[in-house]
Amino acid sequence: MKKNKKILRNLLIIAIIIYVAFVLIDQQKTLNEYSKNTEELNQQIASEKATNEELNEQKENVNSLEFIEEMAREKLDMYHPNERIYVDQGM
Secondary structure: OOOHHHHHHHHHHHHHHHHHHHHHHHHHHHHHHHHHHHHHHHHHHHHHHHHHHHHHHHHHHOOOOOHHHHHHHHHHEEEEEOOOOOOHHHH
């Protein structure tokens, strides 16, 4: 009888150890995924900050004559009087 209890106790201890090992491995996988997601999100934040800075610079230059002239040339095909425009049709 004592031998059966001892075997049962040992089996229970082994089962608990195996369960804890599986839980720890699963948690480590989850932590690795979170770390990877954190790195990706940090890169995305840096990219968005750079875009935000570019937009802020553009916002400051919107009322400048150079910007207005550039937009008139690009978007509206407007040019100065007597200005010659050459178009390369080689491609």
